[in-house]
Structure formats: structure tokens, C-alpha cells
Amino acid sequence: MKLTDIYMKFQSDIVVIERELEATVQARHHVLRQASTHLLKAGGKRIRPVFVLLSAKFGTYDIDVLKHIAVPLELIHMASLVHDDVIDDAELRRGKKTIKSQWDNRVAMYTGDYIFAKAVETSTFFDHPEIHQILSYAIVEMCIGEVEQIRDQYNWQQNFRIYLRRIKRKTALLIAVSCKLGALAAGADRDVQRQLFKFGYNVGMSFQITDDILDFVGTEEQLGKPAGGDLRQGNVTLPALYAMQHNEEVRAMIEQALSTDYPDQADMEPILEAIKKSGGIEYSLEISDRYLERAYHALESLPETEAKTYLSEIAAYIGKRKF
């Protein structure tokens, strides 16, 4: 089964969420409306809403309730991307101009704030305090993750533990929370919620590690930008970390090349080759697979439903995706 089959299966509900996303960001304000619409049109896999819907299948599924948690989760993700693009000075995302490049950094910052606020506003549909607590906890951790990424930039001494904690905050928690909140909003059992949280966390870790691998092995066409962009910006991810820890020569090359602010792509090529040869890619794939295994394991105790099969399929897709 392919990911598209799952989307087909849920198409009518995904359309509901897409419409709700559009309606939510329909600001009266011209620039905000344009910027937000631009962002929505740029697309995205809407993976967090999909996790909400699938997890809700373990309780009482009602799209008109679920959309009030699926939409905030997607908006929070979108808002964080808008702010990331300011930080990374990114011109393109998913092949479309970023808000900061279509307008400017100021518009991007406030559009991010606005989308963020709209996310919180949408979630006020629920009067269940736990939902708000979990949601705001995930946002807080995500912000900490972002700041950690800045702090850890160009830090060649960091270890695996620091990297893993950072991607947990930056990526995995919001996916874990998407699964948990889908189940919670649908009134699923505590134990089911807990297992789905674990599932989402492990899938999220695998997802981010795969992303970090792809940044080294993807072609420019697949990535929409030259390979090695993370490292070039001083972001040390798992393949590079492994290479640096196992090969002093690679470490020296990296430190040397990155001692200038933003090295030429040509200077990056030998480094990318060296990292690939170091075994860092294989090691990262192994770690990613380990998280995937834990994700599957988290599903085991759940009832044998179609939703469970789909969750399994998505996990498999995430672990094996090529771009």
C-alpha cells in the first residue's frame, strides 16, 4: 500500500481540514491573507492532521471535533517553518518562494506569530484543559529545540545525545502529540493514547533522521537545493556527527571549511564525499530503523484495525522515503 492510498481513503476528511485551514487564516488583512494563503497553497504532506485522524479511529471519530485539533497542529508546524525560513534566510521552500523572500523578514515574523495565535485560537474549541496543556507543552519544547539548534550551530564538540534531544524537541514531539491528541479528542483509552504517543515520537525521530540523511544523499533536483545544506549552515546532524567522531581527518576538513562563514558549494563536495565514505549514512539509517522498530512495537498492543495498518504503512513510508 502506498501513502497516496491512505490519503485517498481519508480524502473527504482531509478536504474538510484543508478548507478549515484556509478559513482559519482568512485574515481581513490583505498582506496576512495573501501570505497565509501563499503558504497553504505551497502544500505539504499534512502529516500531522493525518496522524490525528488515524489516531482518532481508536475512539469516537468525528471530523467536526477532530478538525479543531488537526488544524492547530498543522498551523503550529507552518508557523515554525515561516520563522525557520527567516532564520535560515531561505528563499525557497517546497519549490515556492518563502514569505520572507516574497515579502520580507518583518512580514514573515508577524505572519508566523499570527498563524501561531490562530492555532491557539482554534484549539479553544475544546474545554478539556489537558488538550491545551499538551498542545502548549509541545509548542514550548519546539521553541526550545529551535534555540538549541542555534546554540549548537558550528559546535563541533556536540555528541549524539545532544543531537537526539534537539530533534526530539524540534520534530518528534509535535508528531507524538498529534497522535496523542487525536486519540484524546476522540475519547480513546488512556493506554491507547500512551501507545500512540510513543508511536508518534518514534516515527518523528525516524522522520527527522531520514530528513537529515537525505540532505546528504539527495540530488539537487530531489532536495530543491544543493546537498549538504545543513552542514553548510553549521547545523551538525547525525551523519556528520558520526563521521567526525570516527575520522579525525573528516573532522579537520569540516572545521577548516566551516571556519569561513558560508563556504562555497565546491568546498563542500569533498566533505560530503568523506562523510558518505565514513559510514555515517549507514549508521544513521540504522538508528532511524531502530526508532521505526520501536514505533511498530508501540502499535502492537492496539486493536487490529484498519487505522493500525495505515499507521504502520505511514511509518514504513517515512523510514524508506527517498526525498
Place this chain on the structure above:
Amino acid sequence: MKLTDIYMKFQSDIVVIERELEATVQARHHVLRQASTHLLKAGGKRIRPVFVLLSAKFGTYDIDVLKHIAVPLELIHMASLVHDDVIDDAELRRGKKTIKSQWDNRVAMYTGDYIFAKAVETSTFFDHPEIHQILSYAIVEMCIGEVEQIRDQYNWQQNFRIYLRRIKRKTALLIAVSCKLGALAAGADRDVQRQLFKFGYNVGMSFQITDDILDFVGTEEQLGKPAGGDLRQGNVTLPALYAMQHNEEVRAMIEQALSTDYPDQADMEPILEAIKKSGGIEYSLEISDRYLERAYHALESLPETEAKTYLSEIAAYIGKRKF
């Protein structure tokens, strides 16, 4: 009575809020903790918490409940300042280095996001959906106000209505909401809540107009920066708007001087003089007073309590403050 007397009266509760603010932003993360603490230490009048406390006096006053709404309101205000300083490229605020100047724009952006998220997290103490709805509505409007300010920058054709709507969103609503939520959290009557909202809205409008006047008439020492900074950055406030509408010569001077990106302070001086001579300051004071009158009026139907006297005093202070 002076403002300090009111602070003295509420000192022990203001200390509770101050401690709670500190505890709330105590991130495990080093930079975030430093940046947030730096921000708190820079001080501020804590006017929003004070409005929460005074408004709560019309219901059942419990500081351990109220702090969960006073703290988010102050944090939201703080977060917006951090982001504003990025936008305005400001080096100093209240005589202290801004986060963006002590660290950098990236840290400032995420620190703002983090404080914002912490505000939302703190408010999850309440399971009253209306509190969350009102709070998130105020945040959304504030973001729209910020974007409007960017859109309206260097726009010499805007009118009073646009200016007033912008300051309503940027400033007045959060103060209105501080009053309303204080009363709501204390279980005060609906009607009392409504009157306090009106009071806060009008005080907030007067507050911002006074701020905009002071930017023209304050000394460099009082302002901590040269006068006319708003206009110099392309922000058209009430005194300048009035002058431009009543004197074509002033309009021509402004458009001419501001046609360069950031004019010298020397080029600003004759403009500031012309605005002062235009009657724009007096007109703005009149408008500010009109809002103040409406604020007093909103209080009339409320029971004659000490809290009511204090609210009145604060309104008077806000309307008459010199810096």
C-alpha cells in the same frame, strides 16, 4: 494619590506575580533563560497585571488564581516587544540592551516565540473556554495590528480611522482584555466584565496616543532616544497625521525627508518643529482626553470601591504622564 501608592498597596501580590513571571520563563536552556531573565530584569510597569488585580477586586479575589492570567498577559506583552525590537532594529529598550542586540535576531525571534508559548501554557490553568478564547483573540488582533503597522509604514495617505484601528489592535485590546479577564477569572458579573473591558479599551487608546505624543515632545533623556523616532522609521502617528492633513507644507516636508530610507536626525528637527506648530500635539491630547473621559464613564456604574478609585487614578496617570 500617585501610581506608586497603588503599587505599594498591591505590593505583596505584585511580588507574587513577579516571582511567577521569573519561574515561568526559567528554561533549562541557558540562552533562553538568560535572555528571558534579562528581559524581566529590564523591568516595566507591569500595567497589565495591575489591571488584572484591580479588576478582580469586583469579584472573588484570589492571587493564586489571578496570577495564572496576569502572568500570560504580561508575557504576551513582553514577547511582542521582543519581536518589535527585531523589526525596529532597536538597540535599547528601557535603557537596557534589547535581546536582539545582546544576542542576535535569531535568538530574539525564538525567545519571543518561547515566551509566547509559555504564556499560553500558563493560561491552561483555567478550564474556562471563554478565558482562552478571549486571550487568543487578543493575541490574534495584536499580530494583525503589528502587520498593519508594517503595511502602513511610509503611507502618507492614511487617515485617522486607520491609525485608531491600528492602535486599538496593537495596544488597547490587550489592556481591555486584561481588565475583562481579571473580572472573569474572579467570577465578577457579566455587566461588570463588560464595563471593565470598555474601561481598559479606552485607557489603552489614551495610553497609546499619549505614547505617540511623547515621541514628539519628550526630550532625548526622557525617551532614552532622540525625539521623532516613530516618524523617522516611517510610522505615522496622530500628531503627524493631523499636521499633514492641515498643512500641505508639512506634508511635503515629511514626504521629502522620508523619501530617503532613514533620514539624519538633523533633517528631522525642522519637521518636528513644524508638527508641534501645526496644532497636532494639542489635537492629539484632545483625542486622548476624550478616550480618558470614556474610560471614567465606563467606571460609573461600578460599585464604589477602593479598586474603582485606583482604576480612576491609573487612568488619570496614563493621561497625564510626561514620559
